[in-house]
Amino acid sequence: MPDQLKYWTSVNAIRSGEISIVEAFSSGSNVLEASTFFAVMPFPTPVSPISLGFYNTFIYIILFFILYAKNIFTKVSLWFYLLFPSLALYTALSLRETLILFFMILAVVYARESKLIKSILCMVPIYFIKFQNFYIVGPVVLLYFLFDVAKKGMGLKKALVIGVIALMSLMASAPIALPLVNKFRVSMFVEDGGDPNNIQLISGVGDFVIQGITSGFYFLSKPFIWEARGLLPFIQSFENLFILIILFLITRQAWKKSPDRLAFWLLFMALSMSVYGLVVFNYGTAVRYRYGFVVMYVLFVCVDCNITKLRSNVTKRYVQPPKNSL
Template structure:
């Protein structure tokens, strides 16, 4: 593989000068699509400001090595672009880092010259997804501004990580499910399986149920949601002897991957503990780190973001319950499933925020769309 360290000879400002073409691609996308869809000026400006985030995250707010996975994707895309690794070989590799790198490599951007480059690739996806949701009338006023101002969304869509790719395809899979476009929805599930199979096994059943119950038009019904919840609990009990060793294995692997000592991770001790944590870990995963658990400045900020997001989730869920409990029931199952699965295996606080934000974003997008939640504090007459 080619030596990539040459970029560091140009210093802080020099590195960022090399990124100006990528910045211009993102700004040009905003200008063209804002004109096409007549986007209000304040929303255009917010999107434009997002384009500058890659400049001020890595090696400004924190060192790029704080999230070392960024270097893996950077090297992977360069290997493909330089011809050191074939695109097809990367797609069919056993390493999901290379598979994600393959998706990045086909995007219409210059070759990534620095570890911050893929932040602009992800910003492009963030902007493009915004206009897809806008054009398809998925946004309400609440979800639109949450999309634009959600701090974790802004952070992870401006870094050189795979999370934005995963969010992009997960959201599109549900968007096409709402439109009963089966083939397109399935097509969006393929990259999810390649890049992050855990999310495939969460979103796949959700998309299937969305088709079966035609949730966008009819909802699921509280009785059906309760039955599915009971079936889920029975399945949890039945699968415990097989699932427990695997869950503990993944808990240790992910803890070590995040730099922890395997001796410090608390394993699930038995079937009872497995069921208890399966039922309770979801809410804890949704809320951690709490302010007193934060071990860094970034985590401390994220802990207060969590409290704000929990408040917004409560307000949105309360209104959705009033307007359309049948539709809400489906998305509550989705949120409970996703949070519980990751709650069982993820111990690191930073990793929890990183994996969680996509599911929170999806919940808010589609609860607001399906249940017509347009304001956080509507007048009483509006919800009566």
């Protein structure tokens, strides 16, 4: 993945003094701002992108122990964290995604503990590293804190009301949001090697809403097996199928145990998948952007709804056969 070279060269430039930490962090470049966090980590200067990948592996391990110490893991989410292939892949590369995941998860963890200041402090780096995620996770963390979702849940009625308000806000903001969304759609399409003349722009409010809903489901699922071109997308298509089954089983269990808490996280997934589904076309990019939200959904649905198994225990009742009257 060629993006790794950008982070590696930026970290080395900061470490060598070619770019100061203040200059890098205030540059407005996501790569330089993320590289600042890598540069201040107490490790030797990376000699290759592979070396820098170990920085992210360290963050992955530290996050594991934090979640374990704070009793976030259940049996299901623990194994998911350890065995999710995309999580293993992207936390071993020289990219910013592991940093983003780290701060997003900590922001919610502190919101669960009603530590609003610490939660806000964890949101600040996300704004600099990836502002889109800041505007997705920020309202989620605020609602999580205000409704005390971990203890009380949100309630299906409140979730429905918030969903309706979000939909109405989406429609009201269409005149302003549509040009920006179309701009990002074209930019991402061209960045992935597409011809800007071949992309279909969103034409109006109705199309905006429909595209937002349908693209969210598609973003969560792609690439399908028949869409895969190349070995990695082919492997990821099978991973997606497996992950969708896991998500279905977790969601079904959560619906049985605590629908009030589940409703909040369903809103979270709908928002995050729809935002990225509108602008991301490349299958590899979709997997790279999506896995962090999937990990968050599994972690916090499992802990909030006490999901310790993927399937309920079904006890068979013994029915005594009728006595022979003869």
